[in-house]
Amino acid sequence: MSHLDTEIKNLKTSVISMWLLVLSQLEKAQRAIKESDLDLAKEVKVNEKRVDAFELKLDMDCENLLALFNPVAVDLRFVLAVLKVNYNLERVGDYANTIAGCAENFSKNFDKKLLKEVKLSEMFALSHTMLSDALQAFENEEPKLVRSAFQLDDELDKLTKNAEEVICEWIKKHNDQTRDALYVISIIRKLERVGDQAKNIATEIIFHTEAKMLRHTKKKLILKELDANTGDNN
Amino acid sequence: MKSKKRFYEFLVFNIFRIISFLVVGLLFVILFFISIRGIGVINWEFLTSMPKEGMTQGGIFPAIVGTFCLMVGSMLFAFPIGVLSGIYTNEYLKESRFKSFLRSMTNNLAGIPSIVFGLFGMALFVNKLHFGDSLIAGSLTLGLLALPVIIRTTEEALKTVDMSLRTGSYALGATKLQTIRRVVFPIAFPNILTGLILSMGRVSGETAPILFTVAAYFLPKLPQSIFDQAMALPYHLYVLTTSGTNMEESRPMAYGTAFVLIMIVLIFNLLANWLRRYFGKKVKM
Amino acid sequence: MKDKSKEVEVEQKPTVIIETKTANLFYGSFHALKNIDFEAYQNTVTALIGPSGCGKSTFLRLFNRMNDLIDHVNISGKILLNNKNIYDKSIDVDELRKKVGMVFQKPNPFPKSIFENVAYGLRVNGISDSGYIEEKVKTSLQQAALWNEVKDNLKKSAYELSGGQQQRLCIARALAVEPEVLLMDEPASALDPISTSHIEELIFELKKQYTIIIVTHNMQQAGRVSDYTSFFYMGDLIEHGSTKQIFTSPKDVKTQNYITGRFG
Numbered sequence: 093m094s095h096l097d098t099e100i101k102n103l104k105t106s107v108i109s110m111w112l113l114v115l116s117q118l119e120k121a122q123r124a125i126k127e128s129d130l131d132l133a134k135e136v137k138v139n140e141k142r143v144d145a146f147e148l149k150l151d152m153d154c155e156n157l158l159a160l161f162n163p164v165a166v167d168l169r170f171v172l173a174v175l176k177v178n179y180n181l182e183r184v185g186d187y188a189n190t191i192a193g194c195a196e197n198f199s200k201n202f203d204k205k206l207l208k209e210v211k212l213s214e215m216f217a218l219s220h221t222m223l224s225d226a227l228q229a230f231e232n233e234e235p236k237l238v239r240s241a242f243q244l245d246d247e248l249d250k251l252t253k254n255a256e257e258v259i260c261e262w263i264k265k266h267n268d269q270t271r272d273a274l275y276v277i278s279i280i281r282k283l284e285r286v287g288d289q290a291k292n293i294a295t296e297i298i299f300h301t302e303a304k305m306l307r308h309t310k311k312k313l314i315l316k317e318l319d320a321n322t323g324d325n326n
Numbered sequence: 327m328k329s330k331k332r333f334y335e336f337l338v339f340n341i342f343r344i345i346s347f348l349v350v351g352l353l354f355v356i357l358f359f360i361s362i363r364g365i366g367v368i369n370w371e372f373l374t375s376m377p378k379e380g381m382t383q384g385g386i387f388p389a390i391v392g393t394f395c396l397m398v399g400s401m402l403f404a405f406p407i408g409v410l411s412g413i414y415t416n417e418y419l420k421e422s423r424f425k426s427f428l429r430s431m432t433n434n435l436a437g438i439p440s441i442v443f444g445l446f447g448m449a450l451f452v453n454k455l456h457f458g459d460s461l462i463a464g465s466l467t468l469g470l471l472a473l474p475v476i477i478r479t480t481e482e483a484l485k486t487v488d489m490s491l492r493t494g495s496y497a498l499g500a501t502k503l504q505t506i507r508r509v510v511f512p513i514a515f516p517n518i519l520t521g522l523i524l525s526m527g528r529v530s531g532e533t534a535p536i537l538f539t540v541a542a543y544f545l546p547k548l549p550q551s552i553f554d555q556a557m558a559l560p561y562h563l564y565v566l567t568t569s570g571t572n573m574e575e576s577r578p579m580a581y582g583t584a585f586v587l588i589m590i591v592l593i594f595n596l597l598a599n600w601l602r603r604y605f606g607k608k609v610k611m
Numbered sequence: 612m613k614d615k616s617k618e619v620e621v622e623q624k625p626t627v628i629i630e631t632k633t634a635n636l637f638y639g640s641f642h643a644l645k646n647i648d649f650e651a652y653q654n655t656v657t658a659l660i661g662p663s664g665c666g667k668s669t670f671l672r673l674f675n676r677m678n679d680l681i682d683h684v685n686i687s688g689k690i691l692l693n694n695k696n697i698y699d700k701s702i703d704v705d706e707l708r709k710k711v712g713m714v715f716q717k718p719n720p721f722p723k724s725i726f727e728n729v730a731y732g733l734r735v736n737g738i739s740d741s742g743y744i745e746e747k748v749k750t751s752l753q754q755a756a757l758w759n760e761v762k763d764n765l766k767k768s769a770y771e772l773s774g775g776q777q778q779r780l781c782i783a784r785a786l787a788v789e790p791e792v793l794l795m796d797e798p799a800s801a802l803d804p805i806s807t808s809h810i811e812e813l814i815f816e817l818k819k820q821y822t823i824i825i826v827t828h829n830m831q832q833a834g835r836v837s838d839y840t841s842f843f844y845m846g847d848l849i850e851h852g853s854t855k856q857i858f859t860s861p862k863d864v865k866t867q868n869y870i871t872g873r874f875g
Contacts, residue, residue, distance in 0.1 A: 094808075095815045095835060159858040160834035420682055490719040494781070497675060498732035498788055499709035508735065509721055 096161050100170060103153050104231075107174055107181075110146045111227045114181045115220065117143065117188035118286070122216045124195040125279065126207070136192035143185035150178040166300070173300040177230070180289040180296075184223065187282040187289075194275045202272040206262055210255035210276060215283045218248045222290035226297060235301045238294035239318055241287075242311050248287040255280045357588065364585030367578045373586070376546040377579075384546075386583050391548055392461075392556035393590070396536065397526050399465025399552070404472040405522055411473075412480025412518075417506055436474035441534040443471045448538035462552040464540025471535055472525040479521025483514035516605030520598045527594035531587060533560040559587045625652035628792060628822045629674060634688035636669060636678065643669050645846045646688070651792075651839070656814060656823045658837035658854065660830065662874060665843040667826050671794050674824065675711040676704050692792070709736060712785030716797040718777035720769035720784070725752075725761050728769045728780055732788035747787050754820075755783035756813050775806025782813065786821075793817065795825040799832065811836050830870055834858050842866045 117136055124133040154175050157163065163171055207213075222241045229237035256277065263273050295306045298318070306314050371385055378384030415432075419425045447467025457463040487510050495505040541561035549556040566580035567573070629651040636644035644666050651657045659667040669678065676697065678684045689696050697707055709732070720728050729748040738744060748765070752758040757779040761772070769780055778798060785793060795814070799807040814823060814836045827833050833840055833854065840857040842850045842865070850857060850866040861867045868874050 094812055155859050156855045160854060162831050162834070488719070490715060490717060491721060493677065493680065494715065494719040494721070494784075495731070495735070496680065497677065497708055497713040497715075498735060498784065499705045499707075500732075500735035501705055504735045508731070513722055 096163065096167065099157055099161065100163075100167060103150075103157060103171070103174060106146075106150055106153060107177060108227065108231060110143070110150060110178065110181055111223075111230070113139070113143060113146065114185045114188065115223055115227070117185055117192075118216070118220060118223070121188040121192040121195075122213075122220075124192045125212070128195060128198065130196055133192040133195040136189055140185060140189040143182060147178055147182040147185075150174065154178070166303075169300045169303060173296040176296045177293050180293050184286050184289050187286050191279050191282055194279055197275055198272050199269070202269055203266065206259070206269075206273065206276055209258050209262070210280060211251055212255075212276070212279065212283075215248060215251050215255075215280065218244050218251070219283050219286040219290065222248075222287055223293075226290055226293045229294070229297050233301050235298050236318055238297050239315065241290045241294040242315055245287045245291055245311070248284060252280055252284045360581060360584050360588055363578070364581035364583075367582030368585060372582055377544065378546070386557075386559070386562060386579070386586065388545060388548055389557040389559045389562040389583070390586065392540075392558040393530050393560075393587075395461050395549065395556060396464050396468055396540065396558055397530050399461060400468035400472055400529050401522060401526055403466055403469035404476055404525070407469075408473050408476030409480050409518060412477045412484065413506060413511070415477070416481045416484040417502070417510070432474045432477050436478065439534075440471055440532055441537075443467055444535040444538050446470070447535055452539055457553065459538075459540055459542070459555045460553040461540055461549055461556050464536045464556070464558075465552075467535045467539045468529045468532060471532060472529050475525045475528070476518075476521055479525075480514070480518050483517035483521065484510060486517065487513045516602050519605065520602045523594050523598035523601065527591045527598075530590055530594070531560055533564055536561055559583055559590070563587065625655060627651070628653050628693060629824070630689075630691040630694075631673070632689040632691070634670075634673065634690055635686070636666075636673065637685040638681070639683045643846050644673075647848045649841060649848060649851060651822055651824055653822050654818055654820070655838040656818050656825060656836050657839040657841060658833035659824065659826045659841050659843060660828075660833050660869070661843035661849075662869065663828075666846045667841075667843045668796055670843065671796055671824060671826050674792065674794055675708045675713050677713070679704065709788045710790055711792045711794060712788065712790035713794040714778070714781050714785055714796065714798045717801050718774055718781050720772075720777050720780050722768065722770060724766050725769050725772070725780060726765040729783050729787050732784060736788060748783075751783040751787040752780075754786050754817070755779045756809065756816070757783055773806070775802050775809055778802060778806070778810060779813065782810075782817075786817075791822060793821045793823045795823065797826050797828060800828060807832070830872075842869060844869070 117139055120132050120136050120139075123129060124136060154171050157171050161167075222244050225240040226238055229235060259273050259277050263270050266273070292307070295309075295314070298304055298306050298314075304317065306317065309317075373385055373390065374387050375385035376387060415425065415428055419428070444467060447463060447470070451457045451463035451466050452459060455463075491509050491513070492505055495509045496502075500508070536558050540556055541558050542555040543565055545555060545557050563580055563583045566576045566583060627650050629649075631647050631649045634644060634647040634649070635642070647670065649670075659671060661667045672678045673686070673690050674692070674697070678686065686698060690698055692707070692711065695702075721731060723731070726748055729751050730744050733744050733747060749758065749762075752761060757776060760776060761767070761780075764771075769777060772780060778801075782793075782798075798814075799810045802810065811832060814825065817823060818838075825833075825836065837854045840852065840854045841848055842857065842861075842863070844865055850861060850863045852862075857866060858870060861870065
């Protein structure tokens with residue numbers, strides 16, 4: 093393995109670690125909300141510092157790789173993609189942190205039934221799947237694996253819309269829990285944003301492997317593009 | 327304008343061409359002239375028997391042997407000294423006044439007329455060292471004559487060895503002597519050898535230095551030791567054409583001798599060429 | 612995380628193998644190297660960069676005393692190898708050159724067989740055990756990543772090899788005498804891109820066992836192969852630091868101008 097290959101591989105391993113860290117932040121935030129586990133929420137907060145440091149480290153690694161090796165073609169696309177994936181992952185980390193923060197803010201008489209009614213677990217599951225599917229795609233350089241990011245995003249949007257309705261109703265009925273309901277809507281918004289970040293990451297993966305820039309392209313076209321390249325066997 | 331330029335180009339080029347053809351032509355005329363007259367005399371007996379009847383009959387065997395002895399003798403003396411001196415000046419001496427002085431002296435030595443060498447050889451070897459007229463005195467004198475040429479060829483041959491090979495050798499911890507012995511000299515050797523053989527050819531044709539130091543006018547026997555006199559081809563030729571007992575009768579013998587001499591020189595030159603190519607291939611493979 | 616990695620670097624302050632203290636060199640009256648303070652660490656690659664005539668090659672040649680071969684050279688200051696001044700009177704230059712191997716700009720194999728080229732350094736150092744020599748030739752060629760290409764033709768002339776192979780042969784030749792330090796004077800500048808990348812990969816491998824100082828005109832090469840970089844300009848060592856630092860945030864504006872190609 094050549095020197096550059098080694099460096100690229102090291103960078104990739106670091107990105108994957110960052111990815112796993114962010115995913116675990118998201119899981120912990122979910123559990124903190126669901127089980128009102130304030131210790132876990134604190135842990136997420138502490139770990140957020142690690143995510144930030146990780147982002148800086150990856151940035152520096154990319155900078156060094158660009159400065160020292162002047163990568164071209166696939167290697168250049170890889171480093172450029174990593175720069176953006178890194179940024180997007182850090183944002184997801186931020187959202188996880190905010191979500192965990194909400195766990196601390198819920199009032200004591202908050203009725204957890206609302207979380208069920210807005211299908212929060214489903215939303216967590218969806219955004220988690222999108223991110224981990226993208227990770228699979230990144231790790232194995234299999235662009236067709238990012239399909240789910242685009243498909244699941246629709247469901248996530250639908251759930252968000254639905255949740256807004258539910259919460260409106262809920263506030264009308266439970267005046268004492270308006271603040272909590274607002275926290276819930278903010279969690280939902282964050283999860284929706286996580287989905288968007290996953291989508292962005294997915295386009296970067298396609299850029300790396302296929303050399304196609306699909307940012308700002310309509311979802312339908314992207315999916316068509318993916319099918320055309322990989323055969324519709326998903 | 328253009329055609330004028332072309333014309334000059336054409337003219338000058340052709341002048342050069344004609345002149346160089348003339349030179350080559352002249353060489354062929356000489357060779358042809360000597361061969362035509364000399365080749366008829368050449369036979370086994372001419373090459374292997376003693377001269378007879380006041381050098382109008384018989385052969386030139388002792389002169390051939392004498393010339394060979396002188397060639398080998400002079401080189402035994404001049405080659406080691408010349409090569410070592412060449413190595414010293416090129417490899418050990420730093421650029422300095424002394425070095426350029428040594429160089430110009432070597433060149434001056436090469437420019438001294440050969441008769442002066444003859445005189446010097448007589449004074450030193452024949453008289454002072456009491457060698458008498460002898461092979462050794464003649465060899466040493468001829469060796470002196472060949473020395474500057476051998477020094478110069480050695481220096482030139484060493485100079486053609488790429489400096490990077492020397493530094494490469496030093497960089498591996500080799501000493502200067504090791505570098506010269508294992509890298510520089512083996513590469514330069516073919517060219518040095520060529521110089522040696524060319525100077526042998528030259529030595530074989532010299533008359534003046536042997537005139538007073540070794541050559542016998544007429545000696546129908548082979549030299550028995552290095553302190554004996556000997557006949558030699560160039561001097562024999564000189565005798566045959568200028569001071570023979572019967573010059574008209576010995577004229578064909580003279581052409582024969584000249585032919586043999588030319589052949590010897592030619593063979594040596596060809597040998598030098600062949601050796602250079604052979605070793606050149608071997609060194610670089 | 613960033614802070615942590617810095618701490619780690621400080622902790623593993625590597626062993627200094629080569630060091631100069633206020634090293635000066637004059638060619639006659641020309642001041643070619645001016646008060647150079649420099650360090651090279653064990654098992655690292657240090658690149659010397661700078662425009663032509665800045666003194667980097669001269670500086671490299673300090674370490675195996677190759678400048679001794681040039682007339683009218685005057686050297687002052689301390690040049691230390693393992694804390695010993697190599698310009699001390701007690702130092703045997705030939706022994707020093709065994710410890711500090713060198714690879715030159717132009718491949719310069721001897722007009723001998725491949726085998727004899729590698730064995731040369733051993734032979735001139737008085738080794739005659741043919742079993743040992745054979746073994747050493749083999750391992751050196753393996754280290755230089757040339758063994759597989761030449762193992763069936765060790766008797767062939769070195770001149771039959773390609774330029775890149777010849778350069779790797781020269782590296783093998785230098786490795787055979789087991790140096791501690793390997794000096795490389797633009798080792799790839801006379802080679803095509805493929806051979807160049809072979810040599811660069813080789814340098815990356817070799818630093819596991821040797822300390823390497825390399826002069827290069829090629830900025831990318833310095834970036835790819837070296838851990839530390841020193842920038843020379845007009846006989847001065849302008850900046851010395853980790854290659855990452857030099858290439859991403861040089862402190863001196865001259866360094867910046869040079870590595871960005873804005874010199875002049």
